Amino acid sequence: MTPLIETRNLNVRFGGVHATRDVNFTLAEAELRCVIGPNGAGKSTFFKLLTGQVKPTSGQILFRGKDISNMQPHEPGRLGIGIKTQVPSLFNGLSVWENVWLSARRTNSTEQADRITRETLERVGMLALRDATAGLLAHGMRQWVEIGVVIAADPPLILLDEPAAGMSDAEVARTAELILEINRRHALVVVEHDMNFIRMIAKKVTVLHQGAVIMEDSPDRIMRDPLIQQIYLGKKPH
Amino acid sequence: MNRFAKSWMSAALCLAIGTAMLFGLPSVMDDYTLIQVTIYAVMSILGVSLGFIWGFGGILCFGQAAFFGLGSYTYAIAVMNMGDSTVPFVLAILVPALFAAVIGYVIFYGRLSDVYMGVITLTVTLILFNLINSTAGPEWRIGSAPLGGFNGIPGIPTLNVPGRPDDVLSPKDLFDVTVVCLLVVYLGLRVLISSKIGRVIIAAKENEQRVLLLGYDARAYKLFCFTLGGAIAGLAGCLFANWGAFTSPTIFGLAQSAQIIIWVIVGGLGTLVGPIVGCALIQWLTTAIGTQQTFNSNLVLGAILLLFVLLVPRGIVPSLGSAGEWLFRKLRRPAAAVSPVASTAVLPPTEQAT
Numbered sequence: 001m002t003p004l005i006e007t008r009n010l011n012v013r014f015g016g017v018h019a020t021r022d023v024n025f026t027l028a029e030a031e032l033r034c035v036i037g038p039n040g041a042g043k044s045t046f047f048k049l050l051t052g053q054v055k056p057t058s059g060q061i062l063f064r065g066k067d068i069s070n071m072q073p074h075e076p077g078r079l080g081i082g083i084k085t086q087v088p089s090l091f092n093g094l095s096v097w098e099n100v101w102l103s104a105r106r107t108n109s110t111e112q113a114d115r116i117t118r119e120t121l122e123r124v125g126m127l128a129l130r131d132a133t134a135g136l137l138a139h140g141m142r143q144w145v146e147i148g149v150v151i152a153a154d155p156p157l158i159l160l161d162e163p164a165a166g167m168s169d170a171e172v173a174r175t176a177e178l179i180l181e182i183n184r185r186h187a188l189v190v191v192e193h194d195m196n197f198i199r200m201i202a203k204k205v206t207v208l209h210q211g212a213v214i215m216e217d218s219p220d221r222i223m224r225d226p227l228i229q230q231i232y233l234g235k236k237p238h
Numbered sequence: 239m240n241r242f243a244k245s246w247m248s249a250a251l252c253l254a255i256g257t258a259m260l261f262g263l264p265s266v267m268d269d270y271t272l273i274q275v276t277i278y279a280v281m282s283i284l285g286v287s288l289g290f291i292w293g294f295g296g297i298l299c300f301g302q303a304a305f306f307g308l309g310s311y312t313y314a315i316a317v318m319n320m321g322d323s324t325v326p327f328v329l330a331i332l333v334p335a336l337f338a339a340v341i342g343y344v345i346f347y348g349r350l351s352d353v354y355m356g357v358i359t360l361t362v363t364l365i366l367f368n369l370i371n372s373t374a375g376p377e378w379r380i381g382s383a384p385l386g387g388f389n390g391i392p393g394i395p396t397l398n399v400p401g402r403p404d405d406v407l408s409p410k411d412l413f414d415v416t417v418v419c420l421l422v423v424y425l426g427l428r429v430l431i432s433s434k435i436g437r438v439i440i441a442a443k444e445n446e447q448r449v450l451l452l453g454y455d456a457r458a459y460k461l462f463c464f465t466l467g468g469a470i471a472g473l474a475g476c477l478f479a480n481w482g483a484f485t486s487p488t489i490f491g492l493a494q495s496a497q498i499i500i501w502v503i504v505g506g507l508g509t510l511v512g513p514i515v516g517c518a519l520i521q522w523l524t525t526a527i528g529t530q531q532t533f534n535s536n537l538v539l540g541a542i543l544l545l546f547v548l549l550v551p552r553g554i555v556p557s558l559g560s561a562g563e564w565l566f567r568k569l570r571r572p573a574a575a576v577s578p579v580a581s582t583a584v585l586p587p588t589e590q591a592t
Binding site for chain 1: 434437438440441444445447448449450451452453454455456
């Protein structure tokens with residue numbers, strides 16, 4: 001069966017920095033995958049490659065078998081790849097409703113977009129703040145609004161870059177529930193640092209280190225692996 | 239009251255004021271004053287063109303005068319060759335629009351930064367100024383229309399009733415046509431801003447990266463916005479040529495371009511009424527200062543710009559709007575407590591109701 005997204009020997013260099021090294025990554029339809037790695041491992045660059053914000057130096061990105069390696073920045077969004085960026089990227093001067101509505105309206109009529117926006121804001125628990133200006137919201141709320149913006153477009157693939165960063169424990173638990181609920185209809189790739197959060201949502205984890213994939217396994221096996229502990233937590237192997 | 243309702247209430251208010259001016263002013267004003275008000279309306283259309291692309295599209299164009307001048311010259315040359323003004327009127331809108339589309343394509347599809355946008359548009363204006371300025375000889379003519387170089391083109395035939403070249407418009411008719419054009423431009427842009435296209439244009443100004451990630455081609459939306467601004471400026475240029483039956487290269491000049499920016503800043507960026515208010519106010523002030531010898535008008539305009547940038551950075555209309563809302567809330571507060579949700583629903587500094 002054709003994977004939803006697949007990368008083949010993906011490389012990107014910024015001058016002398018080799019940010020992504022021969023990354024081979026495969027994700028099936030409706031799969032949920034977590035990607036971990038220390039700072040500078042190339043996680044955000046990997047997401048930028050998948051969404052056309054950065055062009056690969058070499059290698060291929062295939063979306064449902066179609067090569068999207070050299071697409072214009074707006075084309076992956078049209079194809080069905082949605083992303084919540086590391087720093088919430090919203091229309092700060094617009095209302096919560098308008099942020100989500102613009103996402104829903106691209107492929108839907110005004111009436112359908114209104115309905116989808118209402119349903120989406122209910123899903124992410126932001127309907128009560130529909131008229132609030134996005135730029136004035138607290139960080140956690142901005143994260144949920146951005147998740148709403150992404151899911152309102154109903155993309156088959158959703159990339160979430162640190163969705164639980166800067167959240168309280170209660171907010172993290174709620175975000176985990178939300179992600180599992182989204183995963184019923186969408187494939188997700190989630191970049192996170194919080195291991196407890198990863199345990200809540202992930203069945204399979206990919207570990208990036210210095211731009212390369214070094215391991216793919218269940219969260220528990222990943223956590224127990226001496227090499228991962230050394231790289232990620234600074235522990236020396238016994 | 240939500241933002242959408244407020245927006246349309248203010249549009250209805252502007253339409254009512256415009257209609258009242260259209261029918262009321264000619265009966266209470268002498269011909270000289272009516273002609274003065276006509277030029278205010280012409281320049282207001284020009285101001286709105288920049289107010290739209292800058293305030294809503296986030297495109298700071300230093301060369302809006304280029305499209306204005308092109309509209310003016312296109313009308314003058316075409317009408318002198320054709321006789322009937324109907325096609326020249328349309329050409330005066332289409333030629334600047336096409337010119338804006340070409341420049342915009344290079345800028346937006348070449349992914350040039352905002353700084354280059356300013357540099358390119360300013361340079362194009364100055365090139366046009368120098369080009370037209372150096373066409374003084376009798377050999378410089380297009381058909382039967384001499385370009386006139388720095389002397390400009392005098393004796394431009396006024397708009398006529400379509401298909402009847404001898405039935406030219408009187409100053410009162412020209413006032414009517416100009417005010418109707420201003421109202422149509424205002425309401426047309428109001429409708430556009432409320433549509434999907436308008437909202438994407440505003441969104442691209444807020445966060446172009448997010449617009450791209452949603453799958454919208456931001457370049458196309460910005461190009462449309464810029465081209466429409468060029469078309470509206472061309473319309474203003476056409477009406478300007480009609481107003482004085484004259485056009486000259488000075489309308490391509492740096493002073494003209496700077497003045498449009500001042501109108502928008504003073505009236506209020508991010509509104510459509512702001513540029514109209516700013517234009518009328520500054521035009522009136524310039525005329526008033528011109529009647530005395532004590533102060534140089536450019537010096538006063540510079541001081542006004544500085545004062546507004548420092549003290550009223552949002553401009554007259556948004557500041558008045560905020561003051562009105564504050565007063566409205568203060569008067570309502572005893573009757574109904576403000577909910578925490580409502581208190582967070584603060585209007586953004588841009589895209590306000592006006």
